[in-house]
Amino acid sequence: MGMGPVRIGALALGCLAAAQTGVSARPLAAIRESGTLRVGLTGDYAPYAIRRGEGAMTGADVKMAHDLARSLGVALEIVPTTWKSLRDDLLADRYDIAMGGVSVTPDRAAVADFSLPVTQDGKRPIVRCADAQRFVSLDAINRPEVRVVVNPGGTNERFATAHVRGAAVRVHPDNRTIFEEVAEGRADLMITDGAEVDYQSRRHKGVLCPAAVPSPFDRADKAYWMTRDPALKAAVDGWLQPVLTSGAYAKALAAAAE
Known part of the structure; x- marks a missing residue:
């Protein structure tokens, strides 16, 4: 049996609405109920996250992902993604939060929430x-x-x-x-x-x-990009603020860069 035109239209409208209003997949309550935080990582961007030959990932944001999961009282699941599919994977609810050197951009902020900035780069x-x-x-x-x-x-x-x-x-x-x-x-x-x-x-x-450039060509914040849920953002920012204030994130980034 084929799908009728009314059903197709409803699906199209639903997808358009999701793209316009942002990602609202698994809220914090569902993450805690599942017992697992799914973190999207590309694994190709050192010193934030790099996949080694045997498949394991290391880097500053891999460490942060483990720390965040512990702070939420859940296990960590690393979900491989790519820069090209990063947005689509979040929209499809394949992961809850992207880490690993994600730059803050207006189009990303339009569909999902960013944490406090963790660093700035250019x-x-x-x-x-x-x-x-x-x-x-x-x-x-x-x-x-x-x-x-x-x-x-x-x-x-x-x-x-x-x-x-x-x-x-x-x-x-x-x-x-x-x-x-x-x-x-x-x-x-x-x-x-x-x-x-x-x-x-x-x-x-x-x-x-x-290259001996006098200054970077641009500047952008980097942050963690997550499902749009006020409770999740509050929990992530609440965990992240002391990590930043104490210098723990800067130390993790420096250690990963060695």
């Missing part, structure tokens, strides 16, 4: 060390001979689409291996958040370096 280029003094501005990057590589679905791709128009831009599907594209000469640079630039420069010491 876009900078990472380059081969010999080019550290070469790519110090967008004007220096926006040239036909310059090859820029970007990972799909997140604010790095958005930034490149909006600001890198004169260079050749190529999308590389895996953020965990994208820095090898620059290190091995298949691309000249990647533009990403400063924390990742600094982390990957240390990891590829002597090969990759931060």
Whole structure:
């Protein structure tokens, strides 16, 4: 039996309404009743969260996810997601809260709640060390001979689409291996958040370096992105405030970056 036009119309209207009013999937009461907090992590953004070869994730926000679950009195379930599917996975109720270096953007804030900001960062280029003094501005990057590589679905791709128009831009599907594209000469640079630039420069010491830009190209808060439920946001912010005030988050981020 097919689904009639009235039913199809109702579903379409329901999806439109959900997109306009925001995510309201599992409230805090349902999370506690289930006994599990589902945290969405891409696992490809060090030092926030990185998936190791054997599949386990480490990083500052992996530690924070465990701490948050304990504060709520529930177990933790890590739900793998991607930057490209981050919004759709939250809308589909596949996880309750996204962590792992999520930037605060107006379109994300329109459909779900953000926690208190955990840090602020901005876009900078990472380059081969010999080019550290070469790519110090967008004007220096926006040239036909310059090859820029970007990972799909997140604010790095958005930034490149909006600001890198004169260079050749190529999308590389895996953020965990994208820095090898620059290190091995298949691309000249990647533009990403400063924390990742600094982390990957240390990891590829002597090969990759931060470009000597006078300041980041932009600034954005990073926060935790969650199902729209006032009780859940209050609980997350109530747990997070002393973590930030005490310096525990900064210490976790610094430790993960070593």
